[in-house]
Amino acid sequence: MTLDPGRNLRIDAARLWDTLMETARFGGTPKGGICRLAASEEDRQVRGWFREACGALGLSVTVDGVGNMFARREGRRPGLPPILIGSHLDTQPTGGKFDGVLGVLAALEAMRTLVAAGYETNAPVEIVNWTDEEGSRFSPAMMGSGVFAGVFTPEEALGTKDREGVTLGAALDGIGYRGQAAVGGRALSGYLELHIEQGPILEREEREIGVVQGVQAMRWYDARFTGLDAHTGATPMAGRRNALIGAARFALAVDAIANEHAPDAVATVGTLDVRPNSRNVVPGEALATVDARHPDDATLDAMEAEIEAAARAIAKELSLALDFARIWLQPAVRFDPVLIGCVREAAKANGFSARDITSGAGHDAAYVARLAPSTMVFVPCAGGVSHNEAESIRFEDAARGGQVLLDALLAFDAGL
Numbered sequence: 001m002t003l004d005p006g007r008n009l010r011i012d013a014a015r016l017w018d019t020l021m022e023t024a025r026f027g028g029t030p031k032g033g034i035c036r037l038a039a040s041e042e043d044r045q046v047r048g049w050f051r052e053a054c055g056a057l058g059l060s061v062t063v064d065g066v067g068n069m070f071a072r073r074e075g076r077r078p079g080l081p082p083i084l085i086g087s088h089l090d091t092q093p094t095g096g097k098f099d100g101v102l103g104v105l106a107a108l109e110a111m112r113t114l115v116a117a118g119y120e121t122n123a124p125v126e127i128v129n130w131t132d133e134e135g136s137r138f139s140p141a142m143m144g145s146g147v148f149a150g151v152f153t154p155e156e157a158l159g160t161k162d163r164e165g166v167t168l169g170a171a172l173d174g175i176g177y178r179g180q181a182a183v184g185g186r187a188l189s190g191y192l193e194l195h196i197e198q199g200p201i202l203e204r205e206e207r208e209i210g211v212v213q214g215v216q217a218m219r220w221y222d223a224r225f226t227g228l229d230a231h232t233g234a235t236p237m238a239g240r241r242n243a244l245i246g247a248a249r250f251a252l253a254v255d256a257i258a259n260e261h262a263p264d265a266v267a268t269v270g271t272l273d274v275r276p277n278s279r280n281v282v283p284g285e286a287l288a289t290v291d292a293r294h295p296d297d298a299t300l301d302a303m304e305a306e307i308e309a310a311a312r313a314i315a316k317e318l319s320l321a322l323d324f325a326r327i328w329l330q331p332a333v334r335f336d337p338v339l340i341g342c343v344r345e346a347a348k349a350n351g352f353s354a355r356d357i358t359s360g361a362g363h364d365a366a367y368v369a370r371l372a373p374s375t376m377v378f379v380p381c382a383g384g385v386s387h388n389e390a391e392s393i394r395f396e397d398a399a400r401g402g403q404v405l406l407d408a409l410l411a412f413d414a415g416l
């Protein structure tokens with residue numbers, strides 16, 4: 001009998017949901033979220049669970065030199081490069097249960113469905129768990145997929161330090177997940193990633209599936225204002241060189257610049273690092289970090305010029321020194337039309353309402369798209385809330401997303 005990819009195989013939605021709830025205990029927080037920073041003890045625990053679940057399916061699990069995990073099932077035509085499906089299992093410090101995790105566990109569910117049915121794909125299929133997608137403990141984000149795609153060298157990634165001065169390399173050694181396999185440098189047939197939207201659009205429009213067209217351009221900046229530490233009581237207001245005032249004005253300026261480029265622009269000062277951070281010292285140093293995004297590279301160029309000009313003007317006015325640097329950028333990403341078509345058809349065949357959407361968040365798929373045909377599937381999340389312990393999705397959203405992932409995978413594979 002010929003299987004009709006997309007029609008015959010149904011994922012077990014209850015089993016998928018159970019795995020989401022089961023793994024949520026690794027780093028589970030009292031508020032119902034997850035704190036599972038990259039290469040932490042909690043990360044080790046969930047990686048162990050994942051490795052065991054894949055082993056039980058007869059998959060071969062390899063770990064590369066930056067901790068990316070690949071669980072492989074061979075295909076009928078071993079000459080074909082693998083199709084990757086997956087996402088990330090690390091979370092923000094106050095993360096939710098679904099960001100990233102859904103993509104890995106839905107990939108596991110798709111694999112379980114294939115194995116149970118004895119369905120042979122043309123290409124090998126690998127579930128991937130990317131290291132340090134969140135960029136919270138080790139910056140920048142999407143480190144594992146970035147090295148895989150050749151954006152960073154393994155040495156750069158492994159040498160990155162957390163706030164305590166621990167390198168990613170040492171942290172991976174500590175949890176036993178600095179693997180032997182070379183990072184990247186191999187051909188892929190394609191990459192599919194299911195993810196929660198992390199925004200409000202699908203929910204607001206009551207659409208069940210987001211057919212992701214690409215990822216908006218994004219850039220990160222550091223603006224370090226340096227003035228002079230001084231006694232808060234003995235130093236008159238006139239003549240102070242208060243770096244925090246500079247950073248605070250800069251945060252307002254960044255917000256205004258994004259508003260001037262409405263509706264698609266977003267820009268945020270997300271952290272302030274104030275030195276010496278003492279109640280009775282006028283702050284002599286303040287580092288403001290900026291995240292700016294827009295679907296169009298040219299508009300982001302203009303925003304960047306305005307942000308830097310604002311920082312320089314503020315520093316001059318307050319007699320502060322300024323060190324302004326772009327520390328990371330990702331150009332706008334366009335996903336693969338063939339894979340996008342597979343996702344659209346899978347949603348349609350299942351009777352799910354769908355809409356095209358551009359990702360507002362960065363994702364591993366944005367890097368993998370540099371190497372191979374890639375795309376993503378979005379499902380709605382309640383209120384568009386993410387990077388928050390309250391992040392939530394409905395059982396049906398997980399079920400629909402998992403089914404579309406499987407069906408799109410099989411449709412793409414059938415065309416190889």
Ligand SMILES: [Zn+2]
Nearest residue numbers: 088099100133
């Ligand atoms: Zn994510």
